[in-house]
Amino acid sequence: MENLKKQVGIEAAKFVKDGMIVGLGTGSTAKYFVEEIGRRVAEEGLNIVGVTTSNVTFDLAQSLNIPLKSIDEVEYVDLTVDGADEVDPKYNGIKGGGAALLMEKIVATYSNDCIWIVDGSKIVETLGKFPLPVEVVPYGARRLLAKFEDKGYNPKMRLSGDDYLVTDMGHYIIDLHLEKIEDSYALADELDNTVGVVEHGLFNDMISKVIVARETGVEILEK
Ligand code: 5RP
Numbered sequence: 167m168e169n170l171k172k173q174v175g176i177e178a179a180k181f182v183k184d185g186m187i188v189g190l191g192t193g194s195t196a197k198y199f200v201e202e203i204g205r206r207v208a209e210e211g212l213n214i215v216g217v218t219t220s221n222v223t224f225d226l227a228q229s230l231n232i233p234l235k236s237i238d239e240v241e242y243v244d245l246t247v248d249g250a251d252e253v254d255p256k257y258n259g260i261k262g263g264g265a266a267l268l269m270e271k272i273v274a275t276y277s278n279d280c281i282w283i284v285d286g287s288k289i290v291e292t293l294g295k296f297p298l299p300v301e302v303v304p305y306g307a308r309r310l311l312a313k314f315e316d317k318g319y320n321p322k323m324r325l326s327g328d329d330y331l332v333t334d335m336g337h338y339i340i341d342l343h344l345e346k347i348e349d350s351y352a353l354a355d356e357l358d359n360t361v362g363v364v365e366h367g368l369f370n371d372m373i374s375k376v377i378v379a380r381e382t383g384v385e386i387l388e389k
Contacts, residue, residue: 167285170379174283175199177377177384178247179206181281184213187235189246189273190227192220192266195283196249204230217243219273220266221334243277250282251296251367253289253376257389258350262299262367265324268335271365271372280373286380289387293350297341299324299367306362307338313360319344337364 175198182188182203190200200223206212208231216232217240218224227234237243248270253259259282261267274280300321302310307323307330314321320343324331330338347353350368357366376387 170285170381171195171283172198173384174285174377174379176202177386178281178283179203181245181247182206182212182214186244187215187217187240187242189243189248189277189280190216190218190223190232191246191248191283192223192270193249193264195285196223196247197226199247199283200226200232201230204232207232215240217246217273219246219248219270220264222266237273237276240276243273244279246274246277246280248274248280248282250284250288250369250376252293253282253284254293254350255291257373257376257387258293258368258370259373260293260296260298260367261369262301262339263296265299265331265333265339267299267367268301268333268337268365271369274369274372281375281377282373283377284379286378289376289378292346292348293368294344294347297322297343298347298353300340300342300357301333301335301337301364301366302340303362303364304330304336304338307340310360310362311340314340314342335364
C-alpha cells in the first residue's frame with residue numbers, strides 16, 4: 167500500500183512545472199507528493215512556491231527546503247495536489263479524515279486546478295460510508311451535535327485521546343456517520359447555512375483529475 171501511495175504521489179508531481187505556485191495537500195498519500203516535490207527542488211532545481219494546507223505539511227515542506235508562501239501572499243495557486251477520503255463518479259468527494267479540511271478547502275478554492283491522489287478503495291458510487299467531517303466553532307458545538315442528532319445524522323465529536331480534537335485553526339470536528347449522501351450539493355448548502363459550522367468536508371466540483379493507485383498500476387481519471 168505504501169508503495170502504491172508513493173507511486174501516485176510521484177505521478178502527480180509530474181504535473182508540476184517550473185514557475186508554478188503549488189498547493190501542497192495533507193495526509194499519508196499527499197506526503198509522498200510533497201516529498202517528491204522536495205526531491206525535485208533539491209536535485210533538479212525545480213523552481214516553485216508551495217502553499218501548504220496544514221501545520222503538518224508546512225513542517226514537512228519546510229524540512230525539505232521547499233520555498234513557501236501563505237495563501238494570503240499569493241493571488242492564486244496554479245495546481246493543488248491533495249488526498250481524499252472518498253470520490254464519486256461526478257468527481258465530488260469527502261475530505262478531512264486528517265482534520266485539515268478547512269485549510270485544504272481554502273487553498274483548493276483559490277487553485278486553478280486540483281488533482282486528488284487516492285488508492286482504489288476510495289473510488290465509490292455514492293459518498294457517505296466515510297464519516298463526513300464538519301469543522302465547527304467550539305462555542306455551541308454541543309448544541310450543533312444535538313441538532314445533527316435530531317436530524318438523524320449520527321454525529322460524533324472527533325476525539326484526540328480523551329479530549330475533543332482541536333484543528334490547526336482552533337476548531338472542533340463533528341463527524342457525521344451518514345452511510346449514504348443522496349445529494350452532496352443539497353447537504354453542502356445545508357451545512358454552509360448552519361450557524362457555527364465553519365466548513366465541511368464535501369468538496370463538490372473542485373477537481374479535474376483523480377490519480378488512482380491500484381494493484382494493477384496507476385490510473386489517471388479525468389473529468
Ligand atoms: C486530510 C485529508 C486527507 O487528504 C484525506 O484524509 C486522505 O488522507 P490519506 O491519504 O492519509 O488517506 O483530507 O484532511
